[in-house]
Amino acid sequence: MKEIHVGSMRFSLDPGQPLYEQVLAHIRSAVARGELPLGARLPSVRELAQALQINPNTVMRAYRELEREGLAESHGSQGTYITRDAGRVEAVRRDLAAAAVAAFLAEMERLGFTLPDVVRMLQERSDADTP
């Protein structure tokens, strides 16, 4: 899994997982954690495709999904830009986190762990992490 740098972003793609989803997730997390500032210009479709050695259509698909989520806006021939709506970014961040938490807890409960069990496990890990 080679790391590819494009602008301020680092990509590491895993063939075997959908590429457009990985590109999407990379950019999304870059926005969520502020690595990509509001209003930042994304690499052009062709440019990113070239850098990642994937098809432009695959990048387009990721960009379209970013637009659908309200994280990016296409400015015609000027390029694609991260939204300037900080609230939108925060909302997406929250939604994704909520979804991750829900899926995680569901999985843990399937394995027979209760919510307090899970809290305890993570608590311990947190303690071990910062002693």
Place this chain on the structure above:
Amino acid sequence: MKEIHVGSMRFSLDPGQPLYEQVLAHIRSAVARGELPLGARLPSVRELAQALQINPNTVMRAYRELEREGLAESHGSQGTYITRDAGRVEAVRRDLAAAAVAAFLAEMERLGFTLPDVVRMLQERSDADTP
């Protein structure tokens, strides 16, 4: 998503997700939480396939994976049985939980949440759950 009862197990399959993985996950969680006792006999391949309205090969694939994990054993023409090795079950349960935790934390960190952040979120949910 219709619920189908087979013996002591309830199945609800979602076309669009790999069927063999769903069958696998259902049985795995049934074992992990003790719903399926040690040494229990699983439905025959044909029987389960018939009940779930899927192909016997698909069930076979799930059963083979259960064997690979050490959760089930094929007893030839007598059927397929859950292992009697309680330690093995517990180990699988632990492994699956550890994997789920790792994946979850990685995802949350991608979204810019630290481990203490996550602990706090789940803590709050736990408090709200049991007031």
Place this chain on the structure above:
DNA sequence: TTTATGTATTATATCACTTAATACATTTAG
């Protein structure tokens, strides 16, 4: 005018998943 951009279309390829249709050996039940 040239260039870079987003966008769209059509075709093809690949791969995982699923179904289908049998077939065989072994064990249990009658």
Place this chain on the structure above:
DNA sequence: CTAAATGTATTAAGTGATATAATACATAAA
């Protein structure tokens, strides 16, 4: 002994998501 149920194996085919390829067009900036 016979019949039935079981796990197992094989071969073929179908389906859908994903990805690539090759173009094409309109717009805006240089």
